[in-house]
Amino acid sequence: MDQNLSLYKVFYTVANTGNISKAAAELYISQPAISKSIRKLEQNLEVTLFSRNSRGVHLTEEGEVLYDYVQKAFYSLQLGEMQLKKINELGIGHLRIGVSTTLCKYVLLDYLKDFIAAHPHIRITIECQSTNHTLQLLKENKIDLGLIGKPERLHHIPFETLGEIEDIFVSTNSYLENLALRTDSKEDILRTAALMLMDKENITRQYIDDYLAFHHIENSNVLEVSAMDLLIEFTKIGLGVACVIRQFVEKELQEGTLVEIPLPAPIHKREIGFVHLADTQTNPVIQEFIDFCKKNA
Structure with a gap:
C-alpha cells in the first residue's frame, strides 16, 4: 500500500460523516487539511472519490468501491486493538495448568472449550500429572494453576472448590x-x-x-x-x-x-477445585479462569 494510512483515515471519516466540517471536528484537524488530504488521495489514485454539493459530500462509484475495502481494514484494526486490550487487562495472556488425565478429560475440557471460545487470545498449556506431582509443579512455579482432588493437607495453599465427587x-x-x-x-x-x-x-x-x-x-x-x-x-x-x-x-x-x-x-465425597500460589494480581488471567469455571460449575 503506497498511500499514507492517515489519508485513508480522513477518507473513511469523511465518507462516514458525509460532511467535511464534521470530519474535521472528529479528527481534530482543520477543514482545509481535510480537503487537502482528499485531493491528494484522489490524485494518487487518479480517481474522483467524492461528489460535492451544498449539503455535503457523497461517495462516487469509485469511492464506494474503495470504501468497502477501507471499512473492512479499519474494522480489522479495531478488532486487533480490542484483542490487545483484553490481553493487557488479563495480564500476560498465558495460563499454565496442571491436572490429572482423569480430571482433564472429565472436568477441565468442558471448561476449557467455553473459556477458549470467550478468550481466544489467551495461550494455555497443560501438564497432565498426578495430584502430588501437580502440587510439586506449583511449588516450583512451573504451573500457575492446578485442578486437583483436595488432599487432607494443603500446607496453606489456597483451594477454591468446584464441587464434589464420589x-x-x-x-x-x-x-x-x-x-x-x-x-x-x-x-x-x-x-x-x-x-x-x-x-x-x-x-x-x-x-x-x-x-x-x-x-x-x-x-x-x-x-x-x-x-x-x-x-x-x-x-x-x-x-x-x-x-x-x-x-x-x-x-x-x-x-x-x-x-x-x-x-x-x-x-x-471429596472436593475438587483449583490451587494456585501466584498472586492473581500479578497474573489476572488465573483468577479470570477460576471465576469463569466456578460460574459455570
Missing part, C-alpha cells in the same frame, strides 16, 4: 454372576473379586486404601491401572470390580452397562 465400586452383572459361581461364597465382593484400582501414586488410590483399611477389607488380587479411562473400560469388558468416580460413569449406570457394588458404608 468414589464408588462398579462391575458388570455378568462378572458378578460368574464370581458367585466361582467362589460359591457369601463373602464380601470386595474381598473375593479381582479388584481394579488406580496406582499407588494417585491420590484417589490413597483415599480408597484408607477406606478399605478402616473397614478391614483385604484383597490379595489387586490390579493397578494408571488411568481411570482404562479402569472403566476394563470393568465394562468384565475383568473385575473397579473403584471409579460416580460422575464419570453415570451414563453406564443409567444404561445398566455397569452396576454399583453395595458397600458396608458410603465413601465420603
Whole structure:
C-alpha cells in the first residue's frame, strides 16, 4: 500500500460523516487539511472519490468501491486493538495448568472449550500429572494453576472448590454372576473379586486404601491401572470390580452397562477445585479462569 494510512483515515471519516466540517471536528484537524488530504488521495489514485454539493459530500462509484475495502481494514484494526486490550487487562495472556488425565478429560475440557471460545487470545498449556506431582509443579512455579482432588493437607495453599465427587465400586452383572459361581461364597465382593484400582501414586488410590483399611477389607488380587479411562473400560469388558468416580460413569449406570457394588458404608465425597500460589494480581488471567469455571460449575 503506497498511500499514507492517515489519508485513508480522513477518507473513511469523511465518507462516514458525509460532511467535511464534521470530519474535521472528529479528527481534530482543520477543514482545509481535510480537503487537502482528499485531493491528494484522489490524485494518487487518479480517481474522483467524492461528489460535492451544498449539503455535503457523497461517495462516487469509485469511492464506494474503495470504501468497502477501507471499512473492512479499519474494522480489522479495531478488532486487533480490542484483542490487545483484553490481553493487557488479563495480564500476560498465558495460563499454565496442571491436572490429572482423569480430571482433564472429565472436568477441565468442558471448561476449557467455553473459556477458549470467550478468550481466544489467551495461550494455555497443560501438564497432565498426578495430584502430588501437580502440587510439586506449583511449588516450583512451573504451573500457575492446578485442578486437583483436595488432599487432607494443603500446607496453606489456597483451594477454591468446584464441587464434589464420589468414589464408588462398579462391575458388570455378568462378572458378578460368574464370581458367585466361582467362589460359591457369601463373602464380601470386595474381598473375593479381582479388584481394579488406580496406582499407588494417585491420590484417589490413597483415599480408597484408607477406606478399605478402616473397614478391614483385604484383597490379595489387586490390579493397578494408571488411568481411570482404562479402569472403566476394563470393568465394562468384565475383568473385575473397579473403584471409579460416580460422575464419570453415570451414563453406564443409567444404561445398566455397569452396576454399583453395595458397600458396608458410603465413601465420603471429596472436593475438587483449583490451587494456585501466584498472586492473581500479578497474573489476572488465573483468577479470570477460576471465576469463569466456578460460574459455570
